[in-house]
Amino acid sequence: xxxxxxxxxxxxxxxxxxxxxxxxxxxxxxxxxxxxxxxxxxxxxxxxxxxxxxxxxxxxxxxxxxxxxxxxxxxxxxxxxxxxxxxxxxxxxxxxxxxxxxxxxxxxxxxxxxxxxxxxxxxxxxxxxxxxxxxxxxxxxxxxxxxxxxxxxxxxxxxxxxxxxxxxxxxxxxxxxxxxxxxxxxxxxxxxxxxxxxxxxxxxxxxxxxxxxxxxxxxxxxxxxxxxxxxxxxxxxxxxxxxxxxxxxxxxxxxxxxxxxxxxxxxxxxxxxxxxxxxxxxxxxxxxxxxxxxxxxxxxxxxxxxxxxxxxxxxxxxxxxxxxxxxxxxxxxxxxxxxxxxxxxxxxxxxxxxxxxxxxxxxxxxxxxxxxxxxxxxxxxxxxxxxxxxx
Amino acid sequence: xxxxxxxxxxxxxxxxxxxxxxxxxxxxxxxxxxxxxxxxxxxxxxxxxxxxxxxxxxxxxxxxxxxxxxxxxxxxxxxxxxxxxxxxxxxxxxxxxxxxxxxxxxxxxxxxxxxxxxxxxxxxxxxxxxxxxxxxxxxxxxxxxxxxxxxxxxxxxxxxxxxxxxxxxxxxxxxxxxxxxxxxxxxxxxxxxxxxxxxxxxxxxxxxxxxxxxxxxxxxxxxxxxxxxxxxxxxxxxxxxxxxxxxxxxxxxxxxxxxxxxxxxxxxxxxxxxxxxxxxxxxxxxxxxxxxxxxxxxxxxxxxxxxxxxxxxxxxxxxxxxxxxxxxxxxxxxxxxxxxxxxxxxxxxxxxxxxxxxxxxxxxxxxxxxxxxxxxxxxxxxxxxxxxxxx
Numbered sequence: 001x002x003x004x005x006x007x008x009x010x011x012x013x014x015x016x017x018x019x020x021x022x023x024x025x026x027x028x029x030x031x032x033x034x035x036x037x038x039x040x041x042x043x044x045x046x047x048x049x050x051x052x053x054x055x056x057x058x059x060x061x062x063x064x065x066x067x068x069x070x071x072x073x074x075x076x077x078x079x080x081x082x083x084x085x086x087x088x089x090x091x092x093x094x095x096x097x098x099x100x101x102x103x104x105x106x107x108x109x110x111x112x113x114x115x116x117x118x119x120x121x122x123x124x125x126x127x128x129x130x131x132x133x134x135x136x137x138x139x140x141x142x143x144x145x146x147x148x149x150x151x152x153x154x155x156x157x158x159x160x161x162x163x164x165x166x167x168x169x170x171x172x173x174x175x176x177x178x179x180x181x182x183x184x185x186x187x188x189x190x191x192x193x194x195x196x197x198x199x200x201x202x203x204x205x206x207x208x209x210x211x212x213x214x215x216x217x218x219x220x221x222x223x224x225x226x227x228x229x230x231x232x233x234x235x236x237x238x239x240x241x242x243x244x245x246x247x248x249x250x251x252x253x254x255x256x257x258x259x260x261x262x263x264x265x266x267x268x269x270x271x272x273x274x275x276x277x278x279x280x281x282x283x284x285x286x287x288x289x290x291x292x293x294x295x296x297x298x299x300x301x302x303x304x305x306x307x308x309x310x311x312x313x314x315x316x317x318x319x320x321x322x323x324x325x326x327x328x329x330x331x332x333x334x335x336x337x338x339x340x341x342x343x344x345x346x347x348x349x350x351x352x353x354x355x356x357x358x359x360x361x362x363x364x365x366x367x368x369x370x371x372x373x374x375x376x377x378x379x380x381x382x383x384x385x386x387x388x389x390x391x
Numbered sequence: 392x393x394x395x396x397x398x399x400x401x402x403x404x405x406x407x408x409x410x411x412x413x414x415x416x417x418x419x420x421x422x423x424x425x426x427x428x429x430x431x432x433x434x435x436x437x438x439x440x441x442x443x444x445x446x447x448x449x450x451x452x453x454x455x456x457x458x459x460x461x462x463x464x465x466x467x468x469x470x471x472x473x474x475x476x477x478x479x480x481x482x483x484x485x486x487x488x489x490x491x492x493x494x495x496x497x498x499x500x501x502x503x504x505x506x507x508x509x510x511x512x513x514x515x516x517x518x519x520x521x522x523x524x525x526x527x528x529x530x531x532x533x534x535x536x537x538x539x540x541x542x543x544x545x546x547x548x549x550x551x552x553x554x555x556x557x558x559x560x561x562x563x564x565x566x567x568x569x570x571x572x573x574x575x576x577x578x579x580x581x582x583x584x585x586x587x588x589x590x591x592x593x594x595x596x597x598x599x600x601x602x603x604x605x606x607x608x609x610x611x612x613x614x615x616x617x618x619x620x621x622x623x624x625x626x627x628x629x630x631x632x633x634x635x636x637x638x639x640x641x642x643x644x645x646x647x648x649x650x651x652x653x654x655x656x657x658x659x660x661x662x663x664x665x666x667x668x669x670x671x672x673x674x675x676x677x678x679x680x681x682x683x684x685x686x687x688x689x690x691x692x693x694x695x696x697x698x699x700x701x702x703x704x705x706x707x708x709x710x711x712x713x714x715x716x717x718x719x720x721x722x723x724x725x726x727x728x729x730x731x732x733x734x735x736x737x738x739x740x741x742x743x744x745x746x747x748x749x750x751x752x753x754x755x756x757x758x759x760x761x762x763x764x765x766x767x768x769x770x771x772x773x774x775x776x777x778x779x780x781x782x
Contacts (some may be wrong), residue, residue: 040710040717047697068684068709075685076705084701293459306438310475314467318459319431325716326431370668 002182002209004241010355014233014260017350020241022088022140023180024080025055029241029262032253032339033058033090033356034270036311038067039083042270044331046117050306052333053340056088056140058265061133062097066116066123070133079136090265091139092245093130093172093339095146095186096214107147109164118351127171135177141210144172145251146186148215153378158190169203184243187236191228197217200235206217210241213261225252230259250279250342254362258355265286269339273332276320280338283365285313287331393573393600395632401746405624405651408741411632413479413531415471415572416446420632420653421737423644423730424449424481425661429458430474433661434729436718437476443696443724444731447479447531449656453488457507457514461524469529481656482530483636484521484563485575486537487605498538499739500555519560526568532601535563538575539606549581553590575634577605578627582619591626601632604652608638617646624651641670641733647754648737649746660730664723667711671729674756676704678722683708696728697721728747 001023008017020027031353034041034049037060041049049057064073076082079089080184097105102123103115111126130384134142145168147161165188176183186210189195203211212310213232216225230246233256236242243263244256254265276287287299297315298308307316308331318326349358392414399408411418425432426439428451432440440448455464467473470480493508493514504508504515518536525533536559538552556579567574578739580586594602605625607616620635625648634654634716635647644655660670667674667678676683678690689699690707698707698721710718740749 038709038713038715040715043716043720045697045717045720046701060436067713068705072685072705072709076687076703081703082706082709084706207531295461296467306436310437312467312472314459314463314471315430315475318429318463318473322429322458324429324431325434325719326436329436329716329720 001180004210004239006239008351008353009348011353013258013359015257015264015346015350015355015359016260017347018241020088021261022056022182024086024088024140027056027088027263030118030253030257030343030350031263031342032112033263033264033265034336034339035060035267036083036085037267038063039073039079040317041332041336042274043325043332044270045084048333049085049188049336050087052337053344054112054218054336056090056263057083057085058092059083059137059139060094060097061091061092061130061137062101062125063092064137065094065133066118067123067222070136074122074136080138083219088141091133091137091143092107093143093145093186094125095130095143096148098125099148099150105257111166126327127168128175131172131175131177131183135181137378138178139181141182141184142176143212144169144185144208146188146214150220151190151218151220153190155192155195158188158192158195160213161186162195166202167299168284169206169208173206173208182209184208184212184241186212186245187232188215190215191220191224193228196228197230197235200232204237208240210243211236212243212245213252214245216244217252222249222252222255226255226259229256229261233260234386236260249365250339251362251365253342254359254365255345255352258359259289264283266327269335272326273335276316276327276331277335278338279335287313287317287327289317297358299331299334303334303341304335305334307334316373392571395601397630399742399744402744403742403747404649404750406648406737406741406746407631407651408748409507409651409740410683411479413573415477415531418447418479419656419738421644421648421734422447422654423734424654424656425727426475426656427476427498428658428660429454430464430470432563432722432723432727433665434716435661437474437695437720437722440476440727441478441524443728444735445727447481448474449481449483450474450530451485451527452482452521452528453485453492455482455528455670456485456492456516456524457509461527465527471529479532480526480530481532482525482534484525484534484536484577485585486521486534487539487636489516490539490541500558513699518559519566522563522566522568522574524605526572529569530572532573532575533567534603535560535576535599537579537605539609541613542581542606542609543580544648546583546586549579549583549586553579553586557590557593559596560599564597564599568729573600574601575601575603575632577636578604578623579606581606582611582615584619585621587619587623588626591623595628599631600635602627603634603636605636607635608643613640613643613646615642617650620647620652621650622645625650640756641648641730642753644733645737645750646755649750651703660726661723664726665719667707667718667722668726669722669729671724672729678704678708678711678718680708689693690722690725691729694728694732696725696727696730698725738763 003021006018106113130145146165185203244261292313295313394412407686497504521536539557576594635652683704686704
């Protein structure tokens with residue numbers, strides 16, 4: 001039902017080209033998964049998403065647990081039918097959201113109690129509950145319940161989080177009931193090599209079918225994120241999929257693939273798209289800029305997406321300025337297409353054993369330009385609030 | 392370049408089945424035109440719109456004149472390219488919006504001066520300006536500048552509006568410069584038969600290639616609207632297209648087609664769709680209703696639209712309640728598909744000379760049920776504010 005087969009390895013880096021088979025179809029890796037927080041990738045219908053080349057979508061256990069609730073999703077036919085998406089789906093465990101989004105009331109070695117970010121209702125989550133909910137939602141890949149702490153953080157506090165994450169990983173495995181879902185473990189330990197190594201080695205003993213690197217892209221910056229990813233990816237089993245959670249910019253992705261990462265998710269293409277921020281191979285554009293008012297050219301003349309084939313930058317700017325839904329939709333659609341095109345280029349470069357030279361062109365790409373163009377209308381285009389995408 | 396050919400006439404009513412040829416393709420009538428106020432049908436991309444069966448779209452001169460401005464649309468390649476829609480487009484003249492939407496400062500027999508609804512800026516509009524703007528936007532069918540007064544209104548005031556509308560119709564014809572656009576006249580006169588007749592007879596002398604009935608569906612109610620439409624349609628030239636502006640519900644459309652109307656536009660499918668209100672052949676549904684929480688069935692099991700093929704009422708309710716863009720998009724898409732299906736059924740009934748019996752089933756359709764389900768979250772589902780669709 002599941003398999004992970006590596007087809008090519010780049011000789012000058014740790015990048016690899018593989019295929020992950022799931023009960024709902026395959027994922028060609030390295031792969032980027034768009035985020036459908038509450039069962040929908042914001043503004044983009046499943047058929048449009050498939051047209052971008054996306055194969056697998058992420059949904060958020062925390063959000064679906066609160067609304068509409070797991071029983072409702074079950075009654076409506078499970079997550080695939082609920083979302084109108086027949087391809088592979090991955091759900092995260094809710095751990096990240098509990099710690100980043102809700103009001104945390106109480107945490108013990110067995111469970112957390114928090115206040116819903118919607119109405120303040122007291123809600124409990126534990127490894128058993130998180131896995132039970134994910135079993136009932138029915139995604140193809142589900143995630144262990146982990147403790148994700150904010151950075152910077154003391155080594156003592158981080159050690160506590162790692163110990164809890166390991167204890168909860170074991171409990172997650174015990175709770176897991178479905179053979180048609182793969183349960184991945186998540187490493188924690190911040191940017192501390194010793195704790196990362198300890199966490200990773202202990203998790204490997206539990207023999208998960210795949211591993212995620214969690215707790216990164218939370219403000220530590222590109223260099224430290226990539227350094228930690230390089231270190232952590234290298235000590236994960238080579239024959240199992242590696243998933244870097246909540247990352248990132250094209251530059252982040254290029255470097256992480258080089259470190260041997262297979263899977264990614266991030267709200268960047270959609271969140272930035274909704275704010276009129278477009279990714280291109282040449283860099284990034286802020287479509288609100290008045291210089292685009294009468295620009296007849298598409299976002300990217302080399303792009304084959306629906307947006308670029310049919311709309312000028314001038315029209316897109318108009319839609320964004322007057323708050324027409326078409327603005328966020330069309331720019332998100334382009335950005336998602338760009339991310340899939342980017343991954344397709346990366347896969348091809350690995351197949352042709354020239355990944356290193358391909359990745360080099362992305363080293364100085366875009367983040368500087370994005371950051372230099374901050375304004376009040378635009379959310380910060382980092383993935384710090386990655387799974388926080390409430391609206 | 393243009394033609395209007397009537398293929399079938401229903402023997403028991405005034406309904407007719409025709410084809411309107413334009414430089415951007417044909418329109419099978421009776422036809423429903425979705426409204427793309429500011430260059431976009433809210434939430435629906437042009438390729439999705441084409442999939443619903445829509446052939447012609449309406450755009451609003453008033454809104455485009457204010458933002459992004461006619462020069463910008465011209466520079467961006469004209470209205471078709473601006474909107475990403477290569478099929479026929481109709482623009483209204485802005486008359487309706489000037490009187491319903493903006494702060495009217497001054498009106499004379501030559502022009503109106505008003506305050507923009509966006510920033511209060513003083514703006515002038517006249518037949519010459521309205522036609523010049525529409526010539527430059529480049530729609531296939533454009534409309535004469537008219538004075539549309541609120542109902543109820545004194546006969547004296549209405550007579551003044553009719554006289555201005557006639558004067559402005561003549562000036563509109565004189566100003567019109569492009570042979571690849573058809574300019575339609577608009578009758579006014581409220582629900583007063585004498586004034587409607589006078590206005591219509593005088594307009595006919597000016598020999599427009601098509602005529603619209605304006606100033607209806609502004610609060611006078613279904614019966615009076617249809618009575619006036621019947622009277623007015625019957626005295627319009629039989630060999631020219633007849634367009635009833637801003638109408639309406641399925642019941643309105645069925646009755647107006649019976650009176651000999653060929654073309655319609657209305658924001659109902661999209662505005663109601665954004666509020667979770669769905670049209671079906673069986674009646675209307677308010678998807679916020681808690682009874683749909685775990686309803687696995689589509690909006691309409693007989694509907695072949697993307698929404699009904701892929702989403703349950705339960706999922707749609709969830710999307711609407713949590714403010715996911717997918718909610719408004721999917722319900723709007725269904726409603727637009729329903730309206731096009733409705734018109735297709737009407738055309739077929741005329742072709743098979745059974746229009747009267749087909750129309751009968753819509754006599755008691757939906758409006759009662761819509762009105763009985765009013766709530767604060769839902770805008771009033773009439774077409775009273777038809778061209779007012781600001782957000």
